[in-house]
Amino acid sequence: MKIKIYRVMIALITGICVIAGLYINVFGNRWPSGSRDILVSSGNNTRSVKKDTGNFKKINIDTQIFDVSISAGTGYSYVYTCSDDRMVPEVNLADGVLTVKQKEEFQISPFGWMGHNKAALSVTVPSGVQLDSIEISGSVGDTKITGVSSDSIKVDGSVGDVDVTDSAAGRLVCDSSVGDCTVTDSTVGSCRIDTSKGEIN
DSSP states (O other): OHHHHHHHHHHHHHHHHHHHHHIIIIIOSSOOOTTSOEEOOOOSOOEEEEEEOOOOSEEEEEEEEOEEEEEEESSOEEEEEESSGGGOEEEEEETTEEEEEESOOOEEOHHHHHHTOOEEEEEEEETTOEEEEEEEEEEEOOEEEESOEEEEEEEEEEESOEEEESOEEEEEEEEEEESOEEEESOEEEEEEEEEEESOBO
16 A cells, blocks of 8 residues: 555656646746737738758757658758747758747747647758758757758757657757657667657657
8 A cells, every 4th residue: 555655656746847847848937927928829820931942961940839840852941830920930041051940939828839829840851962960959849850861960859759760860869858759760870869758769
């Protein structure tokens, strides 16, 4: 009986720690003040932008809310879809580096995000191209890397799954607070995967 009680207590404490970590990482260390926007349902305000670009060797993505996909295709391009104008990212290509960063910092309303607010980014590179690096940092959103070769791949996220499929990397680093990390049919020189709450496959 005592063992069962201890197990319940440990599970309860673990759950509280996970929830506290999510709140701090995603919602901030306090409820948003008037100086920050709160994302709620934005209705039918969806914006979608697609653009072909020049070639690049590095990809740097830094966002708060985005599902990110990087895949092999026939050329260099990106497309993003946002259901709220405040989610629209700044995209810059200079010196062979594609940089994507959300313009504003904001707090995330769980009701808005779980409801209608969505954002997705897809980056395409030509099949067979060897990139120097891919770095993705985000608070909320899934990451998928498919058919891409890079000297290094680094994904750092708070909430979301990470899937690397049919890809190659000299070094792969994946850090996630909550979410599964899956590597399938890929060649990796060295690998470090850490997730606080999720499966590693």
